[in-house]
Amino acid sequence: GAVVSQHPSWVICKSGTSVKIECRSLDFQATTMFWYRQFPKQSLMLMATSNEGSKATYEQGVEKDKFLINHASLTLSTLTVTSAHPEDSSFYICSARDAGRETQYFGPGTRLLVL
């Protein structure tokens, strides 16, 4: 149980294009999902908290117009990196909060490379 999937697992795109990453909780409902960014050999940095049916809450320094988050259902949240640039290249990881267990389960991550 407590499986979170992410799609795609990796993506390469040209500078200026937009990329959408999907995060799904497969066997539980997640009223809250989180998006993290991780640079090589570093810890996870929370970008935003996504609540089903409401606007996401962004951490300080994260541009909400650049990283669009939609949490349309209890099992799906999406992160869209708009007008991607090489500095946006990173490992993006989502997590979903299982209210029953009161903890977060992480997806496998999406590696984004912007050329």
Next chain:
Amino acid sequence: GENVEQHPSTLSVQEGDSAVIKCTYSDSASNYFPWYKQELGKGPQLIIDIRSNVGEKKDQRIAVTLNKTAKHFSLHITETQPEDSAVYFCAASKNYGQNFVFGPGTRLSVLP
């Protein structure tokens, strides 16, 4: 806000030995402390967690201890195996699964 420190940053042990990783937190209101294992190129995997009303929890070769007074918690892995090699992250939360603050991570290498 909450600050979580983690030591050591790297740890090498011989197969079969024990490994201990320690985290300290600053906010006495934190009440939930999970540990995650992250293998190269993968997402973090929850391996054990502890809540503030418990001092110790064990799951086979893995145990976590919590000292609320000193504001630190530790991960103990016994009889280490090569497949235990990974980066381990601790985290602290005030809201049981919300608003995690992660430690910087410990890279564990188990040498055969």
